[in-house]
Amino acid sequence: MKSSFEILAIAHNTLRIEADGISGLIPLLKNDFAVIVETILDLKGRVIITGVGKSAIIAQKIVATLNSTGTPSVYMHAGDAIHGDLGIIQRDDLVICISNSGNTPEIKVLIPFLRQSGNTLVAMVGDLESTLAKQADFIMNTTIQSEACPNNLAPTTSTTAQLALGDALAVCLLECREFSSADFARFHPGGSLGKRLYLKVADLAVNNEKPKVLPTASIRSVLVEITRNRLGAVAVLEEDKVTGIITDGDIRRMLEKYDSLEGITAHDVMGKNPRTIAKDELAVNALELMRANNITQLPVTDSGRYFGIVHLHDLLKEGII
Template identity: 60%
Template sequence: MNSDEILHLAKDTIFTQSNSIKGLASLLTTDFSEVVQQIYFSKGRVIITGIGKSAIIANKIVATLNSTGTPAIFMHAADAIHGDLGSILKDDVVICISKSGNTPEIKVLVPLIKNFKNKLIAITGNVDSYLAKQADFVLNSYVDKEACPINLAPTTSTTAQLVMGDALAVCLLKMRGFSSQDFAKYHPGGSLGKTLYLKVSDITLNNMKPQVTPDADVKEVIVVISQNMLGATAVLENDKIIGIITDGDIRRMLTDNQDFMHLKAKDIMSSSPKTISNSALAVKALELLENNSISQVLVEEDNKYAGVVHLHNLIKEGII
């Protein structure tokens, strides 16, 4: 295959899958809303099972539910009949995923689940299948064809299963009133977690607090900026912020004035600098820096100077 043929096949694969996913909306019935309510009001967990590629999709849906406030566990359909059925508790809701709904493992597993009296939900592309007819609720994930050129490898069908699982997770998330704070609780690691919980105070706690008075001379200003390594200093009067002097302000002063030794901090500072609360999320500080094309922002706590947050701090923390 040449480059054009490869691109054509890739685009055709994407179009095939996207068209099939669009069609899922028309297949939704009241079973879907009843499933959401069944899970929401359940005192137990969601057990999701499947075989082959459907098992892999089941694992992903479990991860999505867990991360959005709905406790879920994965149970492999083959392992279930060799002891894993013991993981099903009386209040659990079971979701079984199978494109055909007629695989041997599913036919063995379904009656065993029914014996436990747990609600059984089928995600299947065949509403006339054994699984569908045995299930309490059926979520139709039918697709016209696989994206695979020989229409055999699970591609579009597994995408449809995943989308159906995502739709369940999103509806449950909404019903639970799941917030960004809740999301942060379940995602404390990495840059994603930090954008949801890291506060400005967590950064200023480890930073110096460069400050000068309005009458500080140029040498003192330069020394304070250099010693604190934040590229700026606050100018304070009666413990109130009245200005900021940055590296850029120093360079402009040197360019504009041949005789600058007589200048004071108040002569070269930028008045009414941008500030942010110590209790604000660090990501808000990033937005402030980006929106105003600046590298530092002064921090306040109870209307008093609390420190400086530099763009490099946010980079170091992985916010960017």
């Protein structure tokens, strides 16, 4: 059994080898890479990415990244391709074939059919003398010095290099397309990431009650309104404009300050000129405003008029935090 020191040394060495492998790709980037990006930008069809074994797994990840950043892509396993899945490829598609050796049997069988179809063939390959490299229209060179595996056998550095080059391709394409956060949100409507990019304050506030009182309201009325609506706060309105807010904390501080509650009104207790947020703002902006001001409720406005309240719990429920 190896010691903790030895285990950490192995991990450090693995990361150094893989980091060196990625750094080594930089001088290998030639004009082919720029032409590939330009070709994909002008493509009428899709990007088909194929591979075998670990390279097939990398192909799936690159396809997912391209699809999520605006480049229509499809994964095709090279082994399945020669058993019927070649029908995936359409006339205007570009095919990226990932293989470290470039001489995998399934790849060598697949290449003639890809050439016959007339599709542009891009090789992401680590051996420039391989069958795949020699048959491809363009090459993305993923040559590495060695795998991180001590036997130089298990795909480690090579698959890391493939993954990194796939990311470089995706980022080049999205920057050339000026792909924005709004575009990103369209492809990520689910989960907390998508919600941070598209969920509006109004989407949350509309589900809550609209607690409100006049400045002249008695403290009893304020307490009833806060309790009834269960948001821990009530907006104080004048002509439907928010002039103040009263929270549970304000009520507790009032009880410490006054011996008698007789004659005390909402105006006496409220926080004046409270922070508000427009209903069309992103919910994530409400979160930032709450954090900056150490508050848990925000009055929401619609063209300056009271729309409702958004609570920190609403943001927690939607996974914004």
